[in-house]
Each structure stands twice: as C-alpha cells, then as structure tokens.
Amino acid sequence: MKNLKINNRFTAELPADPNETNETRQVSNAVFSYVNPTKPSNPKLIHASKEVAELVGISKDEIKSEAFLNTFSGKEILPETRPYAMCYAGHQFGNWAGQLGDGRAINLTEVEHNNDFFTLQLKGAGKTPYSRTADGLAVLRSSVREYLCAEAMYHLGVPTTRSLSLMLSGDLVLRDILYNGNPAYEKGAIVCRVAPSFIRFGSFEMLTARNELKNLKDFTEYNIKHYFPEIKGEPKEQYLQFFKTVADKTREMILHWQRVGFVHGVMNTDNMSIHGVTIDYGPYGWLENYDPNWTPNTTDSQNRRYRFGNQPQIAQWNLYQLANALYPLINEAEPLEKILESFFTDFESDYKTMFLSKLGVFTLSKNDDKLITALETVLQLSETDMTIFFRNLSTIQKIDSVETAIEKIKNSFYIPEEISGDILDSWKKWFAVYLERLKTEELSDENRSEKMNAINPKYVLRNYMSQLAIDAADQGDYSLIDELYLLLQKPYDEQPEYEKWFAKRPDWARSKVGCSMLSCSS
Known part of the structure; x- marks a missing residue:
C-alpha cells in the first residue's frame, strides 16, 4: 500500500x-x-x-x-x-x-x-x-x-x-x-x-471527571485545531463554538435517523461522535412496523430509553453531559444552556420540514402540524411498514380518490384484515386531508414523486436481511453479503432486479434472534 x-x-x-x-x-x-x-x-x-x-x-x-x-x-x-x-x-x-x-x-x-x-x-x-x-x-x-x-x-x-x-x-x-x-x-x-x-463525548467526560483540566484544555484545542479549523476567536468563544458545532452536527445526524427509520439502540455518551457521525453499530435496527416505542436492544427492552421516538431527546441529554464536561473551560452555564435549548427548538423545526418532504409537501401551511400528528397516530393503529408506506406514497396523484390512495399503500399493512371499521375510517379521514393538501402544491405529480423518492428510500438494511447474509456467511457463502452491499449502494433507485428486497419483514423473522431484537453481544 x-x-x-x-x-x-x-x-x-x-x-x-x-x-x-x-x-x-x-x-x-x-x-x-x-x-x-x-x-x-x-x-x-x-x-x-x-x-x-x-x-x-x-x-x-x-x-x-x-x-x-x-x-x-x-x-x-x-x-x-x-x-x-x-x-x-x-x-x-x-x-x-x-x-x-x-x-x-x-x-x-x-x-x-x-x-x-x-x-x-x-x-x-x-x-x-x-x-x-x-x-x-x-x-x-x-x-x-x-x-x-x-x-x-x-x-x-x-x-x-x-x-x-x-x-x-x-x-x-x-x-x-x-x-x-x-x-x-x-x-x-x-x-x-x-x-x-x-473521538466521543465520553473522551471529554473522562478528563473532567478526573479533574485533568490541563489535558481537557489541550484535548479540546487539539480537536478545534484539526477537525474544526474554521472556529476562531478567544479561547472561551472557541470552546462555545466547538460545542455549538457538535450540537448542530448531532442534530443533523438524528434528523436523518428519524427520516429513514433507523434506531441506534445504544445511545450512550461513549457512542456519540464529536463529528456527528453514526458510530458503533451494535443492536441497531430499522423501524419496520411504525412504532415510536420500539427499541432493537434486548438490554433496553424494559425501560426503552433508546426507543425510536426518544432519540432526539437522548441526543439532547447526551449533549448536556458534553456541556458539563466542557464547563470547566467556560465557567458560564448560560451560553451552554442556550445552545442546548436551541438544539430542540431547531430540531422540531427541521423535523417538521423533513416530515413534510417525506409526504411530498414542500410549502408550509398553518395546518401542517395537524397533518403530521394525525399521520403519526393513524400509522400506529395497525402494524404499518414505514419504508414501504412512505415509498408508495409517491405513487399517489392529486386526482386520486381516497379509496384509490389507500389501495396504493395497502401492501404496507402487516395485517390487512385489520384495516376496517374505525381504523379504515381514520385512514380515510387522513387521506381526504392529505389529497386536498397535495392540490395546493405547485409541483406536478411526476416532479413531486421524483423528489419524494430521493428522500424516502426503497431499500434499507432490515435485520432479517442481515441475518440471512450472516447465516449464509457462517456456511462459507458470502454471495448474499455482496448482493446486499450492491443493493444498498443505490437505496433510492428502483433496481427491479432486487425487487424481492422491497418487502415487509417475513413472519418467520418476527421473533427470530437477530431479526427482531438483539443484544450487545459481539
């Protein structure tokens, strides 16, 4: 080399x-x-x-x-x-x-x-x-x-x-x-x-916990010098800018997790990168059934601290710990607290924009919060596959009836026979509002669909897919690793040759070890 x-x-x-x-x-x-x-x-x-x-x-x-x-x-x-x-x-x-x-x-x-x-x-x-x-x-x-x-x-x-x-x-x-x-x-x-x-949040926590303040100062300045050279000014201002930059990068990362339905499973502060990149893939998983309370980690099955819907709050909590670690260099709580407060207000604003883009809504309206909240509620009435639902949503046209729209997303339901009575009525009410909302968008159906398909992946690495590759590899067959690797390089493309992977989690994977929940064991 x-x-x-x-x-x-x-x-x-x-x-x-x-x-x-x-x-x-x-x-x-x-x-x-x-x-x-x-x-x-x-x-x-x-x-x-x-x-x-x-x-x-x-x-x-x-x-x-x-x-x-x-x-x-x-x-x-x-x-x-x-x-x-x-x-x-x-x-x-x-x-x-x-x-x-x-x-x-x-x-x-x-x-x-x-x-x-x-x-x-x-x-x-x-x-x-x-x-x-x-x-x-x-x-x-x-x-x-x-x-x-x-x-x-x-x-x-x-x-x-x-x-x-x-x-x-x-x-x-x-x-x-x-x-x-x-x-x-x-x-x-x-x-x-x-x-x-x-380098992780925990790197700074270690130095502060042991009162190694000179090392903390030198280490923080090392990170600014080499990884965030755009940060300038007096030392205290640099430390605050460093924290703000890490918080912003963390917010962006979590936003993408929520966009594609990724659940990390072990959001400990030692698993949080200062670069805002996802590290330490242990018992992770993709949200299949849209359930904000789902966690892939068996160790977390009781308290569900690291459940899908709680990831933004945990990111902010972890940033609090980083702020505590940096405090001896700054000796002022207020500017750190302002950054922490803005983390969540900025996240909520970004989340709204992101979620609307998944729906193909690219202009803001006063009732958009209700549209999002109503969908998050109806998605949980019966097991609904997150990836398939949002991908199929792009096929809906402004002229479609409510019944046609529901037909186009019906293969995202795990138990189709449940979509009747009150549950069906709830879906009809939501689609009636959604179709009216689409009519206010200037984009053509074709252009809107194209933009939605660039945001909503067709293929994600579901746990059962990994497990099939693992089982084959354990027998010395690595062809499935290669196939999945190639598939996942173009997750937003149709890839007709891989259409079999655009499918709900099979029943056999519902409770199989490695497919539903995982431990931290490696």
Missing part, C-alpha cells in the same frame, strides 16, 4: 499512557494507550469496499494483496505507525459508568489523502487495557452487520463511519448471544472502520 500517507497527529500531540503493557487497568493523565492487535491465526478477506479504499488512498489492486490482508486483519503493523486504543468514559443507559475506552477497537493510524484525514480502526482485533473482563474480539454475525450497515447508511445520506474491509480471523470466539448462560463458539471476524476520528 505504497500510496498510504501516514499521519500520526493524535499520538504525536496528545498524552500517552506510559504503561505499555496490555493488562486491563485504570488509565490516568492520558487519552490513549499504545497496544498491538492480537495476531489472527488464519485471516481471510470476505469483502472490501473499493470506494472506501480509494477514499483513503488504497488502490483496487492493493485490496487483493497480502499486505492488505495482513494489515487489516491485525497480523502486521504498518511501517512508521503505532496502534493505540483510546481512553474515554461515558454514561450508559443514563448512569455514569466511569472509564470505558476502546475495549474491542484498535486504531491503526491516521492517513491523509486528497487533503482529508481519516482514522483507520480495527474492531474485534483483540484485547486492550480497556477490555475489562472481555477479550476484545468480535464475531462474524456482528461484524457482518456493522460492515454492511455503515455503508448502507452512507448511501442513504446519513452521516456515518465507513467500512473498508471485513475479514475472518480464523479463530473461534466464545459468546453468549442472549446472555442467558448458553455460550457457544462462533467464527471470529475483524472490521476496519474509517472516520475523521473516533
């Missing part, structure tokens, strides 16, 4: 843990620890993204090389680099968890290409000082899900980390998939993730 331009800004400019052993421990006065990946016994490349390779400066031919295999499986270390794991803390499910850190992620290096900087990180490459009682490894099922989902999100237009490669380690890993006392050996795997950096 001769064109990889190595840049080690993070390790060159920030304090390192002086202890270079690999024993789990509490790390103080440092933001990272040097660590080497565990060497896999027999690595094998399953899939690699040529697009992401090109993004970071790796040629298509180099993907096929032994150097690529060895580097991104953790078997060999790139010249002039020292891999490291980051130290950070976090709030998990609303509770302070103290030191967490990269327990199963190892940053290989930063690279520079076309004036952009990228961090290359291996997930599942072995133990670090932050692994606690875990082994730092990952299994095939979680790695397939992460690899595919990051790329699916990117092509949906959602800010996200990227996936460079997916490899088998050749080793078996012991996991208890449901945490019910039935562990079993699974195939080990490693994903190479790519992002501007993997």
Whole structure:
C-alpha cells in the first residue's frame, strides 16, 4: 500500500499512557494507550469496499494483496505507525459508568489523502487495557452487520463511519448471544472502520471527571485545531463554538435517523461522535412496523430509553453531559444552556420540514402540524411498514380518490384484515386531508414523486436481511453479503432486479434472534 500517507497527529500531540503493557487497568493523565492487535491465526478477506479504499488512498489492486490482508486483519503493523486504543468514559443507559475506552477497537493510524484525514480502526482485533473482563474480539454475525450497515447508511445520506474491509480471523470466539448462560463458539471476524476520528463525548467526560483540566484544555484545542479549523476567536468563544458545532452536527445526524427509520439502540455518551457521525453499530435496527416505542436492544427492552421516538431527546441529554464536561473551560452555564435549548427548538423545526418532504409537501401551511400528528397516530393503529408506506406514497396523484390512495399503500399493512371499521375510517379521514393538501402544491405529480423518492428510500438494511447474509456467511457463502452491499449502494433507485428486497419483514423473522431484537453481544 505504497500510496498510504501516514499521519500520526493524535499520538504525536496528545498524552500517552506510559504503561505499555496490555493488562486491563485504570488509565490516568492520558487519552490513549499504545497496544498491538492480537495476531489472527488464519485471516481471510470476505469483502472490501473499493470506494472506501480509494477514499483513503488504497488502490483496487492493493485490496487483493497480502499486505492488505495482513494489515487489516491485525497480523502486521504498518511501517512508521503505532496502534493505540483510546481512553474515554461515558454514561450508559443514563448512569455514569466511569472509564470505558476502546475495549474491542484498535486504531491503526491516521492517513491523509486528497487533503482529508481519516482514522483507520480495527474492531474485534483483540484485547486492550480497556477490555475489562472481555477479550476484545468480535464475531462474524456482528461484524457482518456493522460492515454492511455503515455503508448502507452512507448511501442513504446519513452521516456515518465507513467500512473498508471485513475479514475472518480464523479463530473461534466464545459468546453468549442472549446472555442467558448458553455460550457457544462462533467464527471470529475483524472490521476496519474509517472516520475523521473516533473521538466521543465520553473522551471529554473522562478528563473532567478526573479533574485533568490541563489535558481537557489541550484535548479540546487539539480537536478545534484539526477537525474544526474554521472556529476562531478567544479561547472561551472557541470552546462555545466547538460545542455549538457538535450540537448542530448531532442534530443533523438524528434528523436523518428519524427520516429513514433507523434506531441506534445504544445511545450512550461513549457512542456519540464529536463529528456527528453514526458510530458503533451494535443492536441497531430499522423501524419496520411504525412504532415510536420500539427499541432493537434486548438490554433496553424494559425501560426503552433508546426507543425510536426518544432519540432526539437522548441526543439532547447526551449533549448536556458534553456541556458539563466542557464547563470547566467556560465557567458560564448560560451560553451552554442556550445552545442546548436551541438544539430542540431547531430540531422540531427541521423535523417538521423533513416530515413534510417525506409526504411530498414542500410549502408550509398553518395546518401542517395537524397533518403530521394525525399521520403519526393513524400509522400506529395497525402494524404499518414505514419504508414501504412512505415509498408508495409517491405513487399517489392529486386526482386520486381516497379509496384509490389507500389501495396504493395497502401492501404496507402487516395485517390487512385489520384495516376496517374505525381504523379504515381514520385512514380515510387522513387521506381526504392529505389529497386536498397535495392540490395546493405547485409541483406536478411526476416532479413531486421524483423528489419524494430521493428522500424516502426503497431499500434499507432490515435485520432479517442481515441475518440471512450472516447465516449464509457462517456456511462459507458470502454471495448474499455482496448482493446486499450492491443493493444498498443505490437505496433510492428502483433496481427491479432486487425487487424481492422491497418487502415487509417475513413472519418467520418476527421473533427470530437477530431479526427482531438483539443484544450487545459481539
């Protein structure tokens, strides 16, 4: 990989843990620890993204090389680099968890290409000082899900980390998939993730919690200097601008999550990126039945803290924790509080515009709030597939009758026989208002449909689709990974050859492990 331009800004400019052993421990006065990946016994490349390779400066031919295999499986270390794991803390499910850190992620290096900087990180490459009682490894099922989902999100237009490669380690890993006392050996795997950096809200929380205020100041200024160079002014003003920028980027990310029906499942502060990109794809899922109370995470099944409808509120809560972490640098609560307050007012305004655009409504009217609220209510009267409903909505024309409109979206209902009586009346009332609203739009049906189809995806990575690819991959068949990868590169296109994937979740997937809810087990 001769064109990889190595840049080690993070390790060159920030304090390192002086202890270079690999024993789990509490790390103080440092933001990272040097660590080497565990060497896999027999690595094998399953899939690699040529697009992401090109993004970071790796040629298509180099993907096929032994150097690529060895580097991104953790078997060999790139010249002039020292891999490291980051130290950070976090709030998990609303509770302070103290030191967490990269327990199963190892940053290989930063690279520079076309004036952009990228961090290359291996997930599942072995133990670090932050692994606690875990082994730092990952299994095939979680790695397939992460690899595919990051790329699916990117092509949906959602800010996200990227996936460079997916490899088998050749080793078996012991996991208890449901945490019910039935562990079993699974195939080990490693994903190479790519992002501007993997710095989290919890990185700042760690420094403030330990009263390492000089390190907090230096670390914040490092982030501004390298990732937000447009921020200028006096130090205090820069810190506030940094927080405002992170809040704005976070708001934009959550808005896209709600637009496509994505549920992260583990919105802990250690899983929130300062870049406003989606990181740490664990027990995520796409909203199939439109249910704002749904969470894909078995650990969250009781309190549903990270349910779909609560993601904006949790984002704001997490930003409160970041504000608390930055407070010692600013020593004024009011300007931070103003940013936090504006987060939600701005989100509500953006959400309204976004939701209306999903409906094909591009001019504002005084009754639009009622139109949105009424739809959110009627969507929950009977199980209705979010993706199929909004995609089919674009086929409706201004001259359609209410009955014709309902006919055009009826295949989004999971239990069609329920659409009768009061439920059918509710749908008729909503469509009567909606059709009248469409008549006030100047766009032709054709132009409106085109704009709606650029906002409402036809294809998303439903959990059952991932599970089918995982089951096949476990048998050594990687063709479905490749098929889904190609499908999800064009999620807004019709792609008639893949029409079979434009379908509701099958009945067999309703309660199947890996298809309905998932644990954090990897």
